[in-house]
Amino acid sequence: MCAELDGKVGAFAQRPLDHTVFPYVFLDATYRKARSQHRIASAAVVIATGVTAEGRREVLGFAAGDSESWAFWAEFLRELRSRGLDGVRLVVSDSHAALEEDLVHQPLGAAEPGGQTPGRCGAGLPGPPGVAPVGRGGAGRDA
Structure with a gap:
């Protein structure tokens, strides 16, 4: 059963992402306890979620590692x-x-240098449909 699940997760994680354009990408990380070499340690888990111009969301990728280096x-x-x-x-x-x-060194396909503003909502740039700025650099669903 685990081998079958591993195969499906692997296929999902390696699928091509060129089927549509994702002008908006949300990146986040959290830490979880994980077993590694017979011991429990904290591990960084990162996720990328893409949003199309029409507002459709899709998980683009995820990874786990020792830290957010x-x-x-x-x-x-x-x-x-x-x-x-x-x-x-x-x-x-x-x-x-x-x-x-x-x-800054490897933009994710921004149309022009500086077109991406991690940590801040891009002032003057339209966001995904139905998503409004909330606080400093976050985004939330319109009420």
Whole structure:
């Protein structure tokens, strides 16, 4: 049963992302306890969610690692790019220095330099349909 599930999760995680354009990408991370080499340790779990111009959401990818280091974020975003993620106009995330550093050096397909503003809602840029700015850099569903 686990082998069958591993196959399905692997296929989902490696599927191409060039079937549509995701102008909006939300990046987030959390920490969870995980078993590694016969011990329990805290692990970073990151997720990328894409939103189409029509407002349809889709999980683009996820990964687990030891920490949210620059190398970890860089590899995660490089993998998304290699699967066809392009045309991103706005990235919404918390203000994580390693993530911001990677996006400055390797944008996710922004139409122009500086077209992505991790950690901040892009002032003057339209957001996904039905999503309004909330606080400093977050986004939430309109009431």
